[in-house]
Amino acid sequence: MQRFETVGHARPVALVQPGTDLTAPLAPSVAVEANVTGTSPVSLSLVSGEVTLTGTYDGTLGLTVTTGSRTTRHQSRRSSHPEAPVTTVGLALTGTHLSVLTREGGAPDSGWTVRGRLDLLDRVDTRDEAWLAGLVHHVTGTVGEVRAGAFGQLGLRDLRVVSHADGSPWREDGPDGEHVLLTATSAGPGFFDTAHTSVWSLDPRTLALEHRSDLFFRRPDRPGVFGDHASHLLRDTRGDHSRWLLTTSTWGDFDKSAPDASVGVTLAETRVDLTRGRHVLDTRALALPTTGLRSVGVWDPHLVRTDEGWLVAYVSARRFFRFHPVLAGGPSLDDLTLLGAASDRRATEGPVLARLDGADGRWQVLASDGRDGRAGQRRRYPVLDLHPDLPADRRLAEVGALDAPYPANIPWPTLLEEDDGWLMIGFDGRPHGGRLVGYGSHGRVVFARAPR
CATH class of the missing domain: 2.60.120 (Jelly Rolls)
Known part of the structure; x- marks a missing residue:
């Protein structure tokens, strides 16, 4: 590439x-x-x-x-x-x-x-x-x-392409050509608990963004409505039945100082059109395996359904905040097994399942190495693949890296394949709102292109 x-x-x-x-x-x-x-x-x-x-x-x-x-x-x-x-x-x-x-x-x-x-x-x-x-x-x-x-929002981060279950982007006709949809974290005036999930339309030619919907969540274990985020929305079609699946990280009430501090992933299923309007969704816990790993929480889910079943990429944290990518798979989302992890990394998140040029059709995991990673694992986008001969906690190993600008914070390597190349949809750490906001309002969207 x-x-x-x-x-x-x-x-x-x-x-x-x-x-x-x-x-x-x-x-x-x-x-x-x-x-x-x-x-x-x-x-x-x-x-x-x-x-x-x-x-x-x-x-x-x-x-x-x-x-x-x-x-x-x-x-x-x-x-x-x-x-x-x-x-x-x-x-x-x-x-x-x-x-x-x-x-x-x-x-x-x-x-x-x-x-x-x-x-x-x-x-x-x-x-x-x-x-x-x-x-x-x-x-x-x-x-x-x-x-x-x-x-609304003070910025956008954690952008993902809304997809079909097979990983292809969900496209819609616009007045001037096809648009794709993105989920994003709409940044609020503070840390995790002031943000929420939103859906946006992107014109890949002009890079114009248009707000489409806002999504909020009921949890299965506590009352109330939460602005959870770091999500992936996909359209699952089987026969005559179609549904939206939305997996989301439970950052909406995260408190690092709490003795039982944790983050999980929820799953919402609905036939209601989530790409427009304002919605509150009932969810259930999505059990993402951490077998053999020391884990205090999981987040950043990304899903693809293959001929063999589901693949799910996500992040597991051994403590807050030391985290690394994980890949799981199984015949259903209720029957997932850990396939491999990259526990040698300590500040890597935003995993994205992708099939890159030269990968022979294999699904690989793209990720983002933050500035707090180990030497050689900072401010870059590693490409990870399964190595069956390695221990499970190291089986998701680096095979290369994307050659791309790396803004501040930990931008996700979200890719959109186009006829003439690739579009990367990332974000940087530039804040908005002044000193009282602190960390959390970061979210200037950054676009980059690579030709074939």
């Missing part, structure tokens, strides 16, 4: 997802924004039952939380003061986190800056479906246009 060269970037940012409203929100992923037109104080509130969540702007930015008879006020000492005239104030609820944000400086497309953020985990069960169903918004002050609806 020839060298990949970067050909474009994209970063769709939206606090309120266009075309949505705040009528009976399905998930704790909502936002309100208002254009500032005067000098009077502005407040934006989300209200349900005895809970009122408010963001205020009166020269500085702050948050107020009322739960029953208790009211608390919160203000960041360093970030609450805007650095330029405020044009828009926003309030976002993402998972258990409440954020107040600003657009500043007069430019209508200026970026969002988080000016206050608070974890509501000990105050409000924001994932409760009954509480969400009663959620409404209120805005006071001298404002112009007000927009309220589903939270």
Whole structure:
């Protein structure tokens, strides 16, 4: 395969997802924004039952939380003061986190800056479906246009091609030719628990991205709606029956400090079209084998069905955060056996099953070596294949590497085969939203091409 060269970037940012409203929100992923037109104080509130969540702007930015008879006020000492005239104030609820944000400086497309953020985990069960169903918004002050609806994204990461079960990309006719669909992690104003899964349309010629849907999940072991992500969506067709299968990593409430901290993979099955709209899906646990491995969690699933059954590539962590790729297979998704692992790696994730030029039709595993890997295993895209003569925990061994630019963070090596070559759809670690966001808003999409 020839060298990949970067050909474009994209970063769709939206606090309120266009075309949505705040009528009976399905998930704790909502936002309100208002254009500032005067000098009077502005407040934006989300209200349900005895809970009122408010963001205020009166020269500085702050948050107020009322739960029953208790009211608390919160203000960041360093970030609450805007650095330029405020044009828009926003309030976002993402998972258990409440954020107040600003657009500043007069430019209508200026970026969002988080000016206050608070974890509501000990105050409000924001994932409760009954509480969400009663959620409404209120805005006071001298404002112009007000927009309220589903939270959008501060960036995209963890991009995968939506596929048929045989691994071929799901394609749809667009006004100017065929488009492919991608799943992505829509980054929120914080770490894992502020993000969610989304679906996007990509025009491979122009590299234009268009938002299509947002997906949220019910877990089999606990109540509520979760913004789990790092997903793979595929269309499984057998005879006259077709269904969507969606495998997802349970990052939506991950807490590394918890004594039982873990991440798993869930499976949702439905005939409902998940490529448009906004959906909450019932899931069940997908048991991904870690036989012979020391494992505290698995994530990043990617599936293909072959003539012999299913192949599933994923990541296993021996501890947080030391992780490596694994490959399993079996006649059904409920009967998988570990085929091999690459336990010699310690910062490698984003596995993708692919058939590359010169691989004689074999499925291989592409992956991404992060900067914390061992010497020789950093900032690169290894190609892994099974070596039956090696021990199971080392059987998934490197046979080569993609020659491609490696941006910051751990970009997944998602490939789309085209008539004249390959398109790589990755991402980098560039943040959005200011210092209060911290890690997690990374997600500028990076495109690269390689000719035949």
